Amino acid sequence: MLARCRYTIFARFIPPVIAIRGRANIQLIRPYSIDRNEEVGETDFILSEILLDKARDLRDECSKLSTELEQGYDNEKALRVSKLAQLVKNLTEYEEAKQTLDELVELAASEDPEEKELHDEAVEDAHKLREQMVGIKQSIEMNLVAPHPFADHSCFIELRPGIGGSEAAIFAKDLLEMYQKYCVTHKWRFSMAEQTLTESGDGLVSGILMIDESGSYGRLRFEGGVHRVQRIPDTETKGRVHTSTAAVIVLPNIDTNGDINAAERSFAPGEVRVDIMRSRGAGGQHVNTTDSAVRLTHLPTGIVVAMQDSRSQHQNREKAYLILRARLAERELTAKMEKDRQARTSQVTTTDRSDKIRTYNYPQNRITDHRCAFTMYDLQGCLSGESLDVMLDSVEKWAQDEEVKKLNLT
Incomplete structure (x- = not known):
């Protein structure tokens, strides 16, 4: 019962995206690899460590500027915070999703008899979450790329x-x-x-x-x-x-x-x-x-x-x-x-x-x-x-x- 309650908390985060086709096996050596043919590759939903560090640095910058704005308004700082807001939001979503995915992989691979019965459900929702993370990752990458200086011109x-x-x-x-x-x-x-x-x-x-x-x-x-x-x-x-x-x-x-x-x-x-x-x-x-x-x-x-x-x-x-x-x-x-x-x-x-x-x-x-x-x-x-x-x-x-x-x- 405890395992089912814990799994229910994870599943709340996952919106329905695609249907699972058959049962799959979790490979513990490559924790995100699932033995099935699908469009999402094994790294399509994972940010590289370099980009993840860049995104976190920008989130720290946004947090610092937000604190400074509480002490006194500055238009330039406010504009910067506004530009970083979407990146910060996406980064939070990505980190929460990745943590949930780690838990689902662990649950699907568990040998505990009580958790074993949840294997198929965990695999299904892991696939759904991977699909969602692809979009989040792409949004983060788009916000990390510097915009062209003349992009908004005629x-x-x-x-x-x-x-x-x-x-x-x-x-x-x-x-x-x-x-x-x-x-x-x-x-x-x-x-x-x-x-x-x-x-x-x-x-x-x-x-x-x-x-x-x-x-x-x-x-x-x-x-x-x-x-x-x-x-x-x-x-x-x-x-x-x-x-x-x-x-x-x-x-x-x-x-x-x-x-x-x-x-x-x-x-x-x-x-x-x-x-x-x-x-x-x-x-x-x-x-x-x-x-x-x-x-x-x-x-x-x-x-x-x-x-x-x-x-x-x-x-x-x-x-x-x-x-x-x-x-x-x-x-x-x-x-x-x-x-x-x-x-x-x-x-x-x-x-x-x-x-x-x-x-x-x-x-x-x-x-x-x-x-x-x-x-x-x-x-x-x-x-x-x-x-x-x-x-x-x-x-x-x-x-x-x-x-x-x-x-x-x-």
Whole structure:
């Protein structure tokens, strides 16, 4: 009776998650190993000692700050406590769950006749608890990974064709339309900061999509890279599949507190050379008749931004400065990440096929991201923006796992 009462206390902690399939044996040499085929691995629910120590250190920090706040309010400390609150909650849940799991394993392995009859129930609830601990562990890991400094910013997406001639330009336009449709699906505000089409109008020479939505950079930043398409072009008479590429660069929109002119004022005198010229290419009566195009050259780095999308020289100048700031911010952040060896460069170095991050295969209705090795067979759904979230979720999960691996090495 005593054993049954003790077991009942353990079971209260465990919500029903999955059903057990048959009886299993507990291996005392590997206390969490249960002899059955299942999705949860033997370490999928256990935090490494390194991460556990980091989490406990942050909990101690949170406790110390909370005590200091009782003596007097401080906004910075209060914000820090708020950010650590979820981690502390998850860590407490994890420690309680692990203690309960240890007791269940001991109970299931007991040779006591009175406890032996509870073996099957203990094994069943141990499996349920392991499932629950997987989610708790992942939440702790997510809170241990430092957020990207620009994750909550809006963003620019630059697109340009790579290898493949006119077909590459058509694919670049397809990608642009995919991101526009994705914005429409999520009701995000967006506009074209710059767009140059081919003479036929069916391809994109260059384009910059401005997404005015907080957090859009954090969501789309892993889209940066070389995208490859495999399909039969309309001009192909023999039915051969051609391979082309397009480059995508995602840049954070640096906050100027609503003052777009602040972007220009952030540069020192003489740091940026401004050239005014006439617009070129298709675009209406103002092309080649007004000096509205603006080209900015950042002299210390050599970065050049040209803008001619608007009829107004003033508007082109404002947009050019915003994009220049975004490129410089991304450049500085990438340099820091490389120096600290904490992340890999996510921007495009070339448009060669070997640098591809994703392949869009039309004959197979397949889209594959080569970083996380995720494949989905809904190409049109992805290009329409409706299924793109599935791909983005997979890449984000891969990126988080990579960051967790680095945490385990430090």
